[in-house]
Amino acid sequence: MNEDNESGPPILIWFTVLMFIAAISAIFMYVPTEKTEGIIQRIMYFHIPCAWLAFFAFFIVFVCSILFLWKKDREWDIYAHASAEIGVVFCSLVLITGPLWAKPVWGTWWVWDARLTSTLVLWLIYIAYLMLRMRTDAGSMRARYAAVVGIAGFLDIPIIHFSVLWWRTFHPKPKMITSEGIGTGMANEMVITLGISLFAFTLLYFLMMEQRIALEKMKDEIDRLKREKLYSN
Amino acid sequence: MNHLGYLFAANLFVWGAIFFYVFTLIKKNNQLKQDLQLIKETLPKDSES
Numbered sequence: 001m002n003e004d005n006e007s008g009p010p011i012l013i014w015f016t017v018l019m020f021i022a023a024i025s026a027i028f029m030y031v032p033t034e035k036t037e038g039i040i041q042r043i044m045y046f047h048i049p050c051a052w053l054a055f056f057a058f059f060i061v062f063v064c065s066i067l068f069l070w071k072k073d074r075e076w077d078i079y080a081h082a083s084a085e086i087g088v089v090f091c092s093l094v095l096i097t098g099p100l101w102a103k104p105v106w107g108t109w110w111v112w113d114a115r116l117t118s119t120l121v122l123w124l125i126y127i128a129y130l131m132l133r134m135r136t137d138a139g140s141m142r143a144r145y146a147a148v149v150g151i152a153g154f155l156d157i158p159i160i161h162f163s164v165l166w167w168r169t170f171h172p173k174p175k176m177i178t179s180e181g182i183g184t185g186m187a188n189e190m191v192i193t194l195g196i197s198l199f200a201f202t203l204l205y206f207l208m209m210e211q212r213i214a215l216e217k218m219k220d221e222i223d224r225l226k227r228e229k230l231y232s233n
Numbered sequence: 234m235n236h237l238g239y240l241f242a243a244n245l246f247v248w249g250a251i252f253f254y255v256f257t258l259i260k261k262n263n264q265l266k267q268d269l270q271l272i273k274e275t276l277p278k279d280s281e282s
Contacts, residue, residue, distance in 0.1 A: 211255070
């Protein structure tokens, strides 16, 4: 099992590195500076990909949790756990890069508006998911409870997405995807740069997943061997 | 608004956090690989005795 993962997927690693070099070059050399916010607006090219990745990771948790409850296969539980941890990492980065962007533009680090608050709630839900996994004994019940939290937590994502349309918020409305189409609210260079950055971050997610899944499978293997050793004595 | 230093610091923080997480994952993976190898090596010896 693990022997297959030892060398890793070198093509994916090099392609991810290449895409990040392209993304960083585009962010600092290609994309024009936004007129109102100035150079600080370039945080967007990290902030939005981090948000996308957090939502994507939690979507994977949602799908894998449903599949686990349906099939009762530990494999789906491993995928859900791995994706939840990565999702929390990127959701934390969203909650850090957001205030870093907000301070020079809004004059404050944080406001309790619907978008920011619902994102904080999402982060807390998946922190609770990880704590539940840490604090309860290994077994199918832990996986079941975690799957329920993983599914319920995902319901916050549509609220986050539509919060800027449903309520009056400090947070700007979507510019990338509008009712007029994709990328119509931004300059072409900005759309291209954001696209490269989104793609690079998505590749990074798959690399992290590969490592995190291998880690969880090795833990399972060690537990199994320890049990075998215990019973053989 | 000129915030080049601020932007640089923010980016450095994001990258630092990502690298720290990836580094932790790789370190944990290597540690577990060693543990797994050690257990596999001791298992046949136990069964022989």
